[in-house]
Amino acid sequence: MIEMKLALRNLARQKKRTILLGGAIAFGIMVITLVNSFTAGAEYNVKENFSYLLAGHIYVEEQIRRDDDKVVLLFEHPQVVEETLAEIGIDARSVMRRSAYQGQFIFSGRSADQTVQGVNWERENALQERMILLEGQLEDIISDPSAVVLSEQVARRLGAEIGDELIVRMSTVTGQQNVGSLVIRGIMQDPGLLGSISAYAHLEMVNSHINIPVDSYQALHISIDRFTQVDMLTDQLHRALGERAAVAPRISQQDVAVTSTSLVYQDDESEPWTGSRFSVTNINDYLGQIEQISSALTITGMVILLVLIAIIMVGVINTFRMVMYERVKEIGTMRAVGMQRKSVKRLFLWEACFLALFGYLAGVVLALGVSAVIGFFPIPLENPFSLFTQSGIITFPIQLGSLAVNFLLITVLTVCAAWFPARKAARMDPAAALRATA
Amino acid sequence: MKVKSVPLLVLMLIVSWTGLTAQTPDRAEILDSLDRQSSYRDTDFSAEYTIVSEKPGQERSVFQVRSFRRDSSDSFVMVILEPRVRRGEGYLQLGETAWSYDPESREFGVFSMKENFQDSEARNSDFSSLTVSESYEITDIQQARLGSFDVYLLDLKALNDRVTFPRIRFWVRQDNYLVLKEEMYSLSGRLMRTGLITSYARVSGRFVPTKILYVDNLNQGERTEITARNISFQDIPDSVFTRSYLERIGR
Numbered sequence: 001m002i003e004m005k006l007a008l009r010n011l012a013r014q015k016k017r018t019i020l021l022g023g024a025i026a027f028g029i030m031v032i033t034l035v036n037s038f039t040a041g042a043e044y045n046v047k048e049n050f051s052y053l054l055a056g057h058i059y060v061e062e063q064i065r066r067d068d069d070k071v072v073l074l075f076e077h078p079q080v081v082e083e084t085l086a087e088i089g090i091d092a093r094s095v096m097r098r099s100a101y102q103g104q105f106i107f108s109g110r111s112a113d114q115t116v117q118g119v120n121w122e123r124e125n126a127l128q129e130r131m132i133l134l135e136g137q138l139e140d141i142i143s144d145p146s147a148v149v150l151s152e153q154v155a156r157r158l159g160a161e162i163g164d165e166l167i168v169r170m171s172t173v174t175g176q177q178n179v180g181s182l183v184i185r186g187i188m189q190d191p192g193l194l195g196s197i198s199a200y201a202h203l204e205m206v207n208s209h210i211n212i213p214v215d216s217y218q219a220l221h222i223s224i225d226r227f228t229q230v231d232m233l234t235d236q237l238h239r240a241l242g243e244r245a246a247v248a249p250r251i252s253q254q255d256v257a258v259t260s261t262s263l264v265y266q267d268d269e270s271e272p273w274t275g276s277r278f279s280v281t282n283i284n285d286y287l288g289q290i291e292q293i294s295s296a297l298t299i300t301g302m303v304i305l306l307v308l309i310a311i312i313m314v315g316v317i318n319t320f321r322m323v324m325y326e327r328v329k330e331i332g333t334m335r336a337v338g339m340q341r342k343s344v345k346r347l348f349l350w351e352a353c354f355l356a357l358f359g360y361l362a363g364v365v366l367a368l369g370v371s372a373v374i375g376f377f378p379i380p381l382e383n384p385f386s387l388f389t390q391s392g393i394i395t396f397p398i399q400l401g402s403l404a405v406n407f408l409l410i411t412v413l414t415v416c417a418a419w420f421p422a423r424k425a426a427r428m429d430p431a432a433a434l435r436a437t438a
Numbered sequence: 439m440k441v442k443s444v445p446l447l448v449l450m451l452i453v454s455w456t457g458l459t460a461q462t463p464d465r466a467e468i469l470d471s472l473d474r475q476s477s478y479r480d481t482d483f484s485a486e487y488t489i490v491s492e493k494p495g496q497e498r499s500v501f502q503v504r505s506f507r508r509d510s511s512d513s514f515v516m517v518i519l520e521p522r523v524r525r526g527e528g529y530l531q532l533g534e535t536a537w538s539y540d541p542e543s544r545e546f547g548v549f550s551m552k553e554n555f556q557d558s559e560a561r562n563s564d565f566s567s568l569t570v571s572e573s574y575e576i577t578d579i580q581q582a583r584l585g586s587f588d589v590y591l592l593d594l595k596a597l598n599d600r601v602t603f604p605r606i607r608f609w610v611r612q613d614n615y616l617v618l619k620e621e622m623y624s625l626s627g628r629l630m631r632t633g634l635i636t637s638y639a640r641v642s643g644r645f646v647p648t649k650i651l652y653v654d655n656l657n658q659g660e661r662t663e664i665t666a667r668n669i670s671f672q673d674i675p676d677s678v679f680t681r682s683y684l685e686r687i688g689r
Contacts, residue, residue, distance in 0.1 A: 070600065109494055109658050167656055172625060174599040175552055179624040179656065211599070211625060 003343055007350035010323075011358075021312075021319055022359040025410060028308035029363025032406055034370060035301030037396035042388035043294040045395060047227070049387060050283055052130060053198060055096055055117070056221035057230050057283045058237065063248065064276045072173040073218045076276060077245065081220060084240045090222060090233070096124055097217035099206045103170040105150075105182075105199070107158040114154060114199045116168065116182075118206025118217070126223060127200070135162050136186035147185035149200040155187045162187065172211035173218075180209045190391070234282040246277035309410065313417040316355070320348060320421035331425055332433025341426040348422030349415055356414035360407050371396035463579065463590060463612075469571040471615035472608070475645065477567035482674040483507040485646070485666045486519070487565065491558035494659040501556055506674050509567040513679040514551075516565055517687060526688035529562065530681060537681065541688030546681060552602050559631060559652040559662035563602070570594070573601045581612070584619060588612045603630070616645055629655045642671040 011018045051057060062075045075081075075097075085095060099118040104111050119127060121142045128138065134152055141147045148166065150158075160166060164184050172178050182201055204214040212218070224233060234250075241247050284291075324331075331344055371394075378392035379385050386392050489501040502520035507513070514531040518524045526541035529549050538549035551563040578593035592608040605627070609619035620633040637649035646669050654660035677683055 068598070068600065106656050111657055169624075169630070169656060171552075172599070175602065176596075176599055176604050177602050177622070177624050177630055179626050179628040179630060 003346045004350050004354075006347050007354055010347075010351055011354055014323075017319065018355065018358075021315060022355055022362060024308075024312045024315060025356060025359025025414070026362035026366055028305060028312055029360050029406060029410060030366040030370065031308065032301050032305040033364055033367035033403065034396065035297065035304065036399050036402040036406075037367070037371060038394065039294050039297040039301065040399050040402075041390075041395035041397050042297075043291065044397065045388055045390050047283065047287060048390070050287060051223075054221065054283060054286070055098060055119075055124075055127065056094075056223040057227070058222040058224065058234050059281050060220040060222070060237070060241075061218065061279045061281075062276055063279060065274055070174060072212075074173065074212050075217050075220070078217075078220075080245050081241065081278065084237065084244060085222070088233070088236050088240050090224075090237075093123075093125075094223045096120070096221045096223070097203060097219075098221055099203055099210060099212065099216075099218040101170045101206065101210050103168045103199075103209075105154070105158060106167040106169065107160045107164060110158050112154050112157050113197075114150075115197055116148070116170070116199050116201055116206060116209075118203035119200050120203050131186075131200075132189040134187050134189055136184070138186070141185045144183060144185050145202050145205055146181065146183050147202065148182035149186035149188055150184055151188055151190045151199070153190045154199065155184065160184055168209070170209050172209075174211070176211065178209055178211065180205070230282050230284055234280055234284075238280040241278050241280060246273065246275065248273075248277050248279040250280065305406070305409075309413055313413055316352065316414055316417040317421065320352065320418045321424075323351075324348075324421045324425045327425070328428065328433050331428055332430050332435075335428070335430035336434060344428075345422045345426035348418055348425055352414045352418030352422075353411060356411040359414075360410055364403065367396075463615075465576045465579065466571075468579075468590070468592065468610065468615055469574075469576065472570040472610070472617065475615075475617060477509045477569050478507065478644070478671070479510050481642075481671045483509070484668075484670045484672075484674060486668040488665045488667075489555065489558055489560055489662060490665075491556075491560075491662040492660065493657070499556070499558070501558070503565070505565045506678050507567060508674065508679060511679075512567070514566040515678055515683065516562075517684070524556075528684035528688065530679070530684055531566065532679065537684075539681070539684040539688060541685075544685070544688070546684075559654050559660060560664055561602070564650075564652075564664070573597055574606060582609065584609045587618060589618060590615075614645070617647075631655060639666075639669060641669045644671070 060081055061073050062077060062081075063071050064074055064076060065071050082092070085092065097120055101116055102113065103116045104113050121128070121138075131149070133149075136149070141149060148168075150160070155161070158166070162184055166182050166184065168180050168182055170178055170180070182205070186200075203217060207214045207216055210218075222237075224230060238247060238250055334344065335341075374394050374396070379389050379394065380392065389395070484504065484506045487503050487505060489503065491499045491501075500520065501518060501524070504517050504519055506515040512531070512533045515528065517528040518526065528539040528541075530537050530539070531549070531551060536549040536551060537546040539546050549562070551561070551566060553562055554560065555562050555565070573596060574594040575597055576592050577595045580591045582589050582591040589609045589611055592610060594606045594608065596604045603622040604625045605623035607621040607623070608617050610617050616635075616638060618635055620635075621629055622631040622633075624630050632653045632655055634651045634653070635647045635649070636651060637647070638645045639648045640646075646666065648666045648669070650664045652662045652664070
């Protein structure tokens with residue numbers, strides 16, 4: 001106990017030195033805390049943004065190869081999937097039917113490219129909950145078959161308001177040009193970069209635009225409660241579907257580019273197939289590269305921390321060696337009045353330990369401050385970087401595991417760095433120390 | 439009076455029927471002529487095109503490209519010459535397969551003939567061959583006048599659901615079936631694009647359009663003018679219709 005008090009007193013005695021050394025530790029901890037938090041936040045935000053864009057976590061499509069070898073996406077055998085989903089226990093309420101196309105909205109001489117998502121409004125509870133309508137009423141959207149909901153950004157770009165009729169140009173599933181019209185019944189708050197590239201219309205209207213039966217759909221989007229179960233459930237569904245019908249092989253995460261956000265069929269098959277088959281993909285298939293980027297960022301952060309720690313440790317060793325020589329007489333006196341060698345050693349180690357603790361706490365506080373300040377500067381949603389943000393705000397969620405690991409790492413290494421000077425101080429001969437002039 | 443008027447009426451009917459049949463052109467002949475105009479099966483073809491696009495509120499964009507065609511094997515190459523920053527970008531189509539080439543990354547990408555050329559009103563397919571008779575049938579022919587020309591107004595309907603425009607209207611000269619104007623319609627029947635061919639050149643005994651104006655009927659004020667020059671029907675080396683050609687000239 002006395003050693004701890006003395007250690008604290010020694011740190012307080014040499015304020016400038018303590019602040020400089022503690023500041024170096026704090027800086028290192030701040031950097032790694034920010035990197036860890038940013039990486040975790042970015043990964044979470046990307047997944048959230050994608051799950052909003054793709055509406056759910058697991059996606060099932062039916063691919064139909066026609067006689068002319070053209071492949072179209074259209075559910076002709078929905079009952080097969082519905083039975084399989086029921087068999088593996090997926091609640092029908094978490095399954096959404098969707099069709100989509102890449103369209104160009106034209107209004108009053110202006111145009112904007114959008115993904116037009118065909119949704120069944122009555123069944124899309126999650127969409128209704130997440131969509132923040134700035135203008136328009138949900139009832140009007142549901143009751144008007146030609147209704148479309150645009151993001152605020154797109155409505156502004158088009159100079160269009162509620163009630164305006166937009167021309168929309170698109171291709172049908174077979175590649176024919178088509179033109180339709182939609183009426184703005186809702187303007188929603190920009191839900192981030194990915195969200196704002198989508199507009200929402202009635203499923204039946206979208207189906208008629210892409211020239212498939214109005215009561216049909218192109219994909220089933222399944223939402224699940226636990227993100228960690230995505231891969232397991234996808235594999236289970238793929239296996240179960242494979243027992244009932246032809247299925248496309250599961251794609252590996254490396255095969256999907258992060259930019260391929262649309263569930264559009266790409267014919268890159270090594271094995272030819274005919275007729276129809278089902279494909280099962282999930283959000284992780286599209287985010288494999290994001291996880292790789294995230295891991296790379298974490299590793300980079302760790303490398304930065306280790307380099308900083310190495311520099312700091314050299315500083316700690318030198319400082320404690322200097323402290324030892326400065327306190328030779330003091331050590332001699334303490335030893336002369338009965339302090340044991342172990343106590344002298346502990347005194348130095350406690351000093352190092354407190355230095356690490358203060359530096360660590362200061363680093364974490366600094367990191368919190370910096371992250372709060374960064375939060376005041378939103379990223380414009382047009383900026384591709386906003387993909388990593390929560391509606392334009394960079395988030396830094398606290399990573400308790402990383403904080404604990406960093407604390408242990410910095411404390412152990414600082415104590416280790418102080419070990420040799422501490423041992424040398426403990427082995428000092430009291431008489432020789434008292435005679436020393438330094 | 440009544441007895442006299444009946445043979446007169448019959449005579450008039452016969453005259454007008456024979457007149458009509460004399461003036462009604464053979465649909466197969468017209469389609470064949472359209473094919474010959476847009477597709478050169480017996481020879482190679484190359485030309486330089488200047489593509490000038492105008493969009494309201496945007497700077498005028500000017501592209502210059504060199505196009506090579508071997509319609510007998512559905513081969514097509516197009517290389518951007520201007521602007522300087524895009525020079526060397528190229529497109530290659532061999533049958534059903536098509537690639538684009540970016541000299542900066544030195545990578546080939548996916549390319550569709552159905553896409554618009556560099557955000558202009560011209561489509562990539564406008565620079566390649568088109569066999570009208572394979573994709574369309576004439577559903578209606580009417581006589582009309584376009585400017586100072588007597589024309590046939592043809593209504594064409596797609597024979598399959600793969601062609602870009604399900605319905606097209608052509609205004610062709612009555613004397614030589616040269617296309618003077620075309621209108622492209624969407625599946626829903628909406629007019630999407632109008633093409634006006636304002637000038638032809640006679641090269642090696644064939645008529646080749648040298649000035650075409652495309653007007654976007656959906657986006658008001660958007661138009662693209664294509665001018666062709668250095669037209670040639672001389673043989674093109676096989677090596678041009680290869681990926682390595684695009685890589686070589688992209689250096």
